[in-house]
Amino acid sequence: MALSTLFYITITVFVIAIILNVVAIWMASKGLTRDDNNNFIPDILEEKFAELKKDVKTVSDSVKGVVKKLDAKPEEASKEDNPGLDDA
Numbered sequence: 001m002a003l004s005t006l007f008y009i010t011i012t013v014f015v016i017a018i019i020l021n022v023v024a025i026w027m028a029s030k031g032l033t034r035d036d037n038n039n040f041i042p043d044i045l046e047e048k049f050a051e052l053k054k055d056v057k058t059v060s061d062s063v064k065g066v067v068k069k070l071d072a073k074p075e076e077a078s079k080e081d082n083p084g085l086d087d088a
């Protein structure tokens with residue numbers, strides 16, 4: 001998978017997450033969702049966002065690994081499989 005594709009997927013995930021957050025915060029402020037700690041962020045969204053952050057970090061670490069390989073040996077790295085990216 002090309003790095004630019006990963007970049008666009010990451011940006012898209014963040015944009016969707018931001019939109020969901022804005023909608024969820026609005027719903028929390030209207031009292032439509034559970035918000036036990038009263039920070040206007042629905043508790044279910046706080047949990048989901050923590051999971052998403054973990055996933056993004058996994059992808060980000062994979063990309064960093066590939067970039068490091070490309071910096072070290074451009075010809076070899078481009079021929080290698082990058083198993084870290086398939087896991088993401």
Ligand SMILES: [Ca+2]
Binds near residue numbers: 036039042
């Ligand atoms: Ca909350």
